[in-house]
Each structure stands twice: as structure tokens, then as C-alpha cells.
Amino acid sequence: MSIFVPALVLTLHTLLVGAYLGYRRYAAVSRKEVPVSYYEAYVGEEPRELRVLSRHFRNLFEAPTLFYVLSIIAFATQLTGVLVLGLAWAYVLLRLVHSWVHLGPNVVLWRFRVFALSMLVLLAYLLVITAGLFWAP
Numbered sequence: 001m002s003i004f005v006p007a008l009v010l011t012l013h014t015l016l017v018g019a020y021l022g023y024r025r026y027a028a029v030s031r032k033e034v035p036v037s038y039y040e041a042y043v044g045e046e047p048r049e050l051r052v053l054s055r056h057f058r059n060l061f062e063a064p065t066l067f068y069v070l071s072i073i074a075f076a077t078q079l080t081g082v083l084v085l086g087l088a089w090a091y092v093l094l095r096l097v098h099s100w101v102h103l104g105p106n107v108v109l110w111r112f113r114v115f116a117l118s119m120l121v122l123l124a125y126l127l128v129i130t131a132g133l134f135w136a137p
Helices: 004-030 048-059 063-076 082-103 108-135
Strands: none
Touching: 004 048, 004 063, 004 082, 048 082, 063 082, 063 108, 082 108
16 A cells, blocks of 8 residues: 555545635624634634634644655655554544544543644654664665
8 A cells, every 4th residue: 555545545634624614614604603804814703613623724734744744755765664654544543533532522631642642653653764764774
């Protein structure tokens, strides 16, 4: 299996969250819960649910960017063995769980634990790829 499959799954997830955000914002403006002028400069208040969704969408462009870069490095250097692929899938699955927690029950302690674990997996992904680059036979 290609190292790009987990990256494509995370990309699709990001696009779906973005589409859902757009839908929810449009609906909020249509129901006059948010004035359209809010979105001109993001000045004022946005309903809590939209603020959480907006923040989550932005979050999908933060640490996952490192994952995408590492996946490209793994592909370019042919470091796509079972361990690398397993770490890639573990990271993506943890990000999906993080989305479920953040956009669902939003229990901060759960969310933090899943996020912290995803960051540890991302660190392991970095270390395994780095080790493969510098200590490969």
C-alpha cells in the first residue's frame, strides 16, 4: 500500500470538515444567527458551535502539515516499510478520533489525550524516517 493513502484519507477528511464548516456558516447566515458582515473581517461574535468548528478546521492545517511533509520524504526516499506505514495510519486514525471528540462530545481531557498521543505518533514517525535516512544500509 502506498504511503500516500493515509495522507489522502487525512486530506479528504480535511476537505469534508471544510465543506461542513461552509455549510454550517451558510446556514447560520441564512437563519440570521450571524450577520454576513461578520465574515468580511471576522469582527464580532460567532455562535459557539461555529467557533469550535472553525478552530478545528484551522487545526487540521497545523500539525498535519508536518505529517504531509514527512510522508513525501518517506515516499521520495523509499522509506515506506511496515513501521512507517503503520505510524502513518496510526496518526491519521488518531486525527479522525480527535475530530470526533472535538466536534462531538468535546470533552477537553479526552481531546487533549488523543491530541497528545497523535503528537507522540508524529514524533515517532519523524524519528523512524530520520533514522532511515541517516542509518539505512
